[in-house]
Amino acid sequence: MNNDCLSTTVDMVCEMLMAKQFEEVVVEIFRKNRIDGTALLLLSDSDLKELGIVALGDRKKIQKLIEELPKKRSGLQKVFRDPVHGHIELDPLLVKIIDTPQFQRLRYIKQLGGKYHVYPGACHNRFEHSIGVAHLAGELVEMLKKQQPDLGISDDDVLCVMVAGLCHDLA
Numbered sequence: 001m002n003n004d005c006l007s008t009t010v011d012m013v014c015e016m017l018m019a020k021q022f023e024e025v026v027v028e029i030f031r032k033n034r035i036d037g038t039a040l041l042l043l044s045d046s047d048l049k050e051l052g053i054v055a056l057g058d059r060k061k062i063q064k065l066i067e068e069l070p071k072k073r074s075g076l077q078k079v080f081r082d083p084v085h086g087h088i089e090l091d092p093l094l095v096k097i098i099d100t101p102q103f104q105r106l107r108y109i110k111q112l113g114g115k116y117h118v119y120p121g122a123c124h125n126r127f128e129h130s131i132g133v134a135h136l137a138g139e140l141v142e143m144l145k146k147q148q149p150d151l152g153i154s155d156d157d158v159l160c161v162m163v164a165g166l167c168h169d170l171a
Contacts, residue, residue: 008037088135137165
């Protein structure tokens with residue numbers, strides 16, 4: 001499978017399932033229902049049941065496979081240039097929050113108040129700070145997810161923590 005799951009075709013998904021040694025009946029369900037990379041990312045346990053994959057083991061194996069897929073969404077994520085962290089890619093949900101007037105007003109609130117008069121380099125604002133916090137929060141939860149898989153941290157959990165980091169200065 002290539003690095004961008006959204007451009008993965010039905011045939012590529014089926015090849016991946018066969019490579020992971022799924023039974024032919026499971027592969028045919030995916031082929032018959034035209035499950036491509038985009039649809040695969042959106043499948044839940046109940047969706048898999050509705051498709052006819054009744055064996056819990058197969059559903060769990062498919063869900064694990066989906067979690068391991070590259071989640072790169074080319075063209076959907078926006079890249080921000082941060083003075084501290086460099087280039088930061090943010091999920092479209094975070095970009096929607098950033099584009100609100102409530103978040104944009106953070107551009108005009110200095111992070112360190114009047115301290116920039118004493119320390120000229122201390123001139124960043126709450127807008128930049130909040131984007132950096134979202135980035136670091138996401139990295140922290142991704143690290144926990146990898147190092148402690150028994151916690152069951154999902155990609156949605158990571159996104160929720162990033163939203164919390166992004167919005168922590170909104171009042």
